[in-house]
Amino acid sequence: MRILSGIQPSGTLHLGNYFGMMKPAIELQEKGEAFYFIADLHALTSVQNAAALRANSLELAVDFLACGLDPARAVFFRQSDVPSVAELAWILSTVTPMGLLERCHSFKDKTTRGMAASHGLFAYPVLMAADILIYDSDLVPVGRDQKQHLEVTRDIAIKMNETYGEVFKLPEPSIREDSAIVPGLDGAKMSKSYGNTIEIFAPEKVLRKKIMGIKTDSTPVEAPKPVEGSSILGLYKLVATEADYRAMEADFLRGGVGYGDLKKRLFAGIWEYFAPQRARREEILVDTSLVDRVLTEGAVKARATADVVMARVRKAVGL
Numbered sequence: 613m614r615i616l617s618g619i620q621p622s623g624t625l626h627l628g629n630y631f632g633m634m635k636p637a638i639e640l641q642e643k644g645e646a647f648y649f650i651a652d653l654h655a656l657t658s659v660q661n662a663a664a665l666r667a668n669s670l671e672l673a674v675d676f677l678a679c680g681l682d683p684a685r686a687v688f689f690r691q692s693d694v695p696s697v698a699e700l701a702w703i704l705s706t707v708t709p710m711g712l713l714e715r716c717h718s719f720k721d722k723t724t725r726g727m728a729a730s731h732g733l734f735a736y737p738v739l740m741a742a743d744i745l746i747y748d749s750d751l752v753p754v755g756r757d758q759k760q761h762l763e764v765t766r767d768i769a770i771k772m773n774e775t776y777g778e779v780f781k782l783p784e785p786s787i788r789e790d791s792a793i794v795p796g797l798d799g800a801k802m803s804k805s806y807g808n809t810i811e812i813f814a815p816e817k818v819l820r821k822k823i824m825g826i827k828t829d830s831t832p833v834e835a836p837k838p839v840e841g842s843s844i845l846g847l848y849k850l851v852a853t854e855a856d857y858r859a860m861e862a863d864f865l866r867g868g869v870g871y872g873d874l875k876k877r878l879f880a881g882i883w884e885y886f887a888p889q890r891a892r893r894e895e896i897l898v899d900t901s902l903v904d905r906v907l908t909e910g911a912v913k914a915r916a917t918a919d920v921v922m923a924r925v926r927k928a929v930g931l
Contacts, residue, residue, distance in 0.1 A: 613643065613644035613645065613750045613751055614644060614645045614646075614647065614747060614748060614749050614750045614751070615637070615640045615641070615643070615644045615645065615646045615647065615749070615750070615751045615752070615753070615786075616646075616647045616648075616743070616744050616747050616749035616751070616752050616783070617633060617636075617637045617646075617647075617648055617649075617752060617753050617754075618648065618649040618650070618651040618654070618691060618743055619633050619634070619648075619650065619651060619672065619676075620650075620651045620652075620654050620655045620658075621650050621651070621652055621655050621659070621665065621668035621669040621671070621672040622655045622658050622659050622668065622804055623659075623668065623804040623809075624671070624809075624811045624813070624814075625671075625672065625675040625811065625812050625813060626802060626804070626809035626810055626811050626812060627794055627802060627809070627810045627812060627847065627850070627882070628794040628796070628801070628802030628803060628809065629812075630679060630812055631794050631850050632793075632794055633753065633754075634676060634679050634680075634681075635679075636753040636786065637681070637686075637753055638679060638680040638681055640751070640753060640786070641681070641682060641685045641686045642685065644750070644751065645687075646685060646686035646687065647686070647687045647689075647747050647749070647914060647917070648676070648681060648686050648687070648688050648689075649688070649689050649690065649691045649694075649743070649914070650669050650672055650673060650676075650689070650690045650691060650907075651691045651743070652665060652669050652690055652691050652692045653691045653692050653697070653698065653739065654691070654736065654739060654740070655668070656732060657727070657730060657732045657733045657736065658727065658804075658805070669690060670900070670903065673688070673903045673906070673907060674893060674896050674897065674900070674903055675812070675813065675893065676688070677892075677896055677902075677903065677906065678813075678889050678890075678892040678893035678896055679812075679889050679892075680889075683906045683909070683910070687910045687913045687914055687917075688906055688907065688910040689907055689910035689911040689913075689914045690907055690911065691743065693907070693911035693914070693915070694746070694911065694914050694915050694918050696746065696915075696918050696919070696922045697739070697742050697743060697746050697918065698739075698742075699922065700742040700745065700746050700921075700922065700925060701735075701738050701739045701741075701742040703925060703929060704738050704741055704742055704745070704768050704772065705735065705738045707768065707771045707772055707775055708738055708741075708768050708771070709771075712737075712764060712767060712768075713734060713735065713737060713738070713764075716736075716737055716760060716761065716764065717760060718736070718737075718758075718760070718761065719733055719734050719736070722805060725805060725806065727805065736761075737761045737764040737765070738768065740761050740764075740765060741761075741764065741765040741768045741769070744762075744765050744783050745765065745768075745769055745780045745783075745921070746917075746918045746921050746922065747914070747917050747918060747921065748780075748781055748917070748921055749781075749783045750781070750783060750784065751783065751784055751785075751786050752765075752783050752784070752785055752786065753785075753786040753787075754785050754786070754787060759785055759787060762783065762785045765783060766782050766783065769781075769782055769783075770782070772928075776928040776929055777928055779924060779925055779928045794846070794847070794850070795843040795846040795847060796808030796809060796810070796843070797809070797810065797822065797825060797826050797827060797843070798827050798843075799827060799841060799843050810822050810823065810847070810882070812886055812889070813886075813889075813890060813893060816883065819879065819882070819883065820879050823875050823878055823879045823882065824872070824875050824876075824879070826843050826844060826875060826878075827843070828843075828844070828871040831871075833867075833868065833869070833870040834867050834868055835867045836864065836865050836866060836867040837864045837865075837867065837871070838864075839861060839864045839865065842864065844860075844871070844874050844875060844878050845857075845860065845861060845864065847878055847882070848860055848877070848878050848881055851881040851882050851884075851885035852881045856881070860874065860877060
């Protein structure tokens with residue numbers, strides 16, 4: 613089984629990145645042949661500063677390795693180090709119906725929130741399809757919000773197969789329903805685009821201040837507090853033991869504990885949960901040549917796999 617996933621280097625790693633993509637991907641590297649990439653081509657829709665993009669890509673690589681990605685078990689590389697993915701995206705775009713892309717909610721959501729309505733943002737699902745199909749992927753771990761894009765990938769693959777014969781296999785999504793949506797500081801999905809993120813490797817004081825800034829209602833200390841839709845509970849569930857989570861939930865329902873104390877408990881949970889990752893990150897930063905070596909070796913392996921698929925595609929379409 614070949615597993616494929618990518619993450620954009622569009623900013624500092626946050627809890628949504630980790631629980632939505634990284635943690636599932638790290639767990640899956642034990643169960644098949646994993647291909648994980650830094651989606652720097654995708655990031656061009658939002659990061660248009662060359663120095664920032666390079667710095668973000670390096671930082672993301674360090675963070676992913678610190679969080680448990682094992683280069684001995686997974687092929688780890690930059691998306692742009694496999695140039696044929698852009699060629700495949702063009703080929704796929706020639707059979708992709710406009711209506712299919714117009715129905716994608718991600719484009720509408722991002723432009724509504726102020727992102728420029730570029731062709732790259734509109735055609736994002738086609739490049740994502742190329743990312744997946746070029747490695748003959750079987751399984752794609754995605755967040756619930758990306759499920760539609762995986763469905764678009766399958767639709768495009770079916771269209772290619774109908775037009776040119778059996779060119780592509782159809783990938784399947786893997787969605788962790790218990791952590792598919794990670795709440796941000798404002799209760800909405802945690803996203804850099806929304807400015808509501810909690811950075812995993814932020815300094816202790818910065819992290820504490822962020823968590824203490826989580827939006828809450830005006831329920832008095834002594835009164836029971838709503839558990840439905842609570843960002844505090846939603847985040848704590850990700851890092852706490854079952855017993856600790858139930859204890860916090862009971863405090864919500866019973867009352868007598870203020871939001872400030874509950875946030876302090878959340879901070880302690882997050883700080884402790886990521887202690888091993890912080891230690892590993894410090895080790896990696898001592899010698900970043902490890903990161904360069906891992907990405908270079910990963911790119912060689914990724915290109916070799918992509919070349920096999922692209923030879924099949926070019927023959928099928930007449931190139």
